[in-house]
Amino acid sequence: MITTALPVSEGLKVLASPIRLSSPEKVMSPFSSLSRSLVAELSQCIGHRVKLQGFVEAIRDQKRMRFIVLRDPTGKVQLTQSKDNTALTGALDALTPESAVIVIGTVVAAPSVKLGGLEILIESVEICGLADPQLPIAYDSGPDKWMDHRQVSLRYPGQQLVFAVQTTLEAAMRAFWQQNGFCEIHSPKLMGTASESGAEVFAVKYFDTKAFLAQSPQFYKQMAIAGGMERVFEIGPVFRAEPSFTSRHETEFTSIDMEMGWIEDHHELMAFEERWLAHAIGTVVEVHGPQIEALYGVSIAPPSLPFPKVTFSESLAILARLGHVPARHDDLDAEGERLLCEHIAAGTDHEFVFITDYPASGRAFYHMRHEDRPDLTKGFDLLWRGLEITTGAQREHRHNRLVAQAQERGMRLDSLSDYLDFFRFGCPPHGGMGVGLGRILMRLLNAASIREVTLLSRTPKRLRP
Structure with missing residues (x-):
């Protein structure tokens, strides 16, 4: 997997709990230890940790929380991140719409959320492909664009x-x-x-x-x-x-x-x-x-x-x-x-x-x-x-x-x-x-x-x- 080449300090790959293993040859990322889940399957996964892969459709920042809409081929889901986790906050500060990401988090019921009545509490994130901040087109640009x-x-x-x-x-x-x-x-x-x-x-x-x-x-x-x-x-x-x-x-x-x-x-x-x-x-x-x-x-x-x-x-x-x-x-x-x-x-x-x-x-x-x-x-x-x-x-x-x-x-x-x-x-x-x-x-x-x-x-x- 190719990840965006940014300094480690910018936290493009951040884990909530660092992994400590004695042998470098046996280091395994938590991103590879879980099988991928699709958005369409999440209603059956409430209370479980899941790995999602997709594109960031929207980002909404608040003082203490950040909300991200993730899109995969089967649908959209809201991701929620508490800014108390400073390392994760630093990583997600670099995030832009349409970036390709892998996210691990826990599925929780959230009846007030319009996207399926659930959300993902982010545990860790990997930004695989960081999108340029200025997108070349919008949805209403039309077929030629x-x-x-x-x-x-x-x-x-x-x-x-x-x-x-x-x-x-x-x-x-x-x-x-x-x-x-x-x-x-x-x-x-x-x-x-x-x-x-x-x-x-x-x-x-x-x-x-x-x-x-x-x-x-x-x-x-x-x-x-x-x-x-x-x-x-x-x-x-x-x-x-x-x-x-x-x-x-x-x-x-x-x-x-x-x-x-x-x-x-x-x-x-x-x-x-x-x-x-x-x-x-x-x-x-x-x-x-x-x-x-x-x-x-x-x-x-x-x-x-x-x-x-x-x-x-x-x-x-x-x-x-x-x-x-x-x-x-x-x-x-x-x-x-x-x-x-x-x-x-x-x-x-x-x-x-x-x-x-x-x-x-x-x-x-x-x-x-x-x-x-x-x-x-x-x-x-x-x-x-x-x-x-x-x-x-x-x-x-x-x-x-x-x-x-x-x-x-x-x-x-x-x-x-x-x-x-x-x-x-x-x-x-x-x-x-x-x-x-x-x-x-x-x-x-x-x-x-x-x-x-x-x-x-x-x-x-x-x-x-």
Whole structure:
């Protein structure tokens, strides 16, 4: 353990009763003789000595007493120190908010204390990391400042909860995939060709040639299906060189991807996703529901099934009645997505809605077309409270049609040769989707910006820390 290097006279490590042992080799600190207790466990420890580890949230000095609020990942507790102990007083005089400390003391009942009705009478303290007196940010500084000083803002209880929820969410997703026969893959993020349309990619020097950061694991998911894996998923980083500064976009973000072989059509994909999401959200509600409501004021519940489905052409008609015309004829804009969700929620009491059968002109070349309407794809988006969280489709698995659809877009076949080769030797009907992890967290916690639920934000103007 590293302790702050201050003179011994300043008492950074002070024991109420000095230890006297004859052999230096056998000296043992009382800080190592006790196992750690968590704040959430203290109600079961009244009358006992405990060791706590955490950050100092607040310090309040009085003439004869000092009160300290200690915070660990499970909660906060009041520490109380009598200034009659001059050595301990000298040590704690150096203490600053957000310092990392180890404290040993006795748990006593204190009904008048708002933090759990108990307090810790300090016996000894070790200041492991002394914080600068002037903190760089405050709780109300906002996401941009939080990102500048992430080592401090990550300590806020709401931010701690973000990543606890993320962990539970991903574990529940993986459990559902495993129950349904999926294998996890890890695809490369350096690619010889762009993984989507070829636009908005980051090019990087790669020895004596050029590589691209993957926009999606799309091609490799399909390669796995062609390789007979049948059902695969991946959670990993993807990169989009979009000059976008909205609250929902990042240049690097975590994408949740899955692909399923031997499907009938895109409706099978949507049916799977809604069951998968209902399971994952239900698990988050079970584990974190009360904390989310306490810290974020959001009451969440597992969604009911099935989700409403509206074709793209129907969505345009609804928006026209609401007085809104999207900027593009083959895709929805953010305002259109918001209005559609409000309209669907008012009529069905559902927060989710699938938008299906998008025009081919607005979708990737590899999306399968309807046999009787080649201008429409078997593609869909999933919206949650006005935010697109998923894009999916049945893929075109027939080599000759893929070639034709690529040529229709004016794409160079030589640059797609590796991808097209995946389908030359037989490939089953398949499809899948990409889901934004950050966007799901935004909706779970009702966050205004994706940066509030991202460990370290990456935007066109942010590459640090």
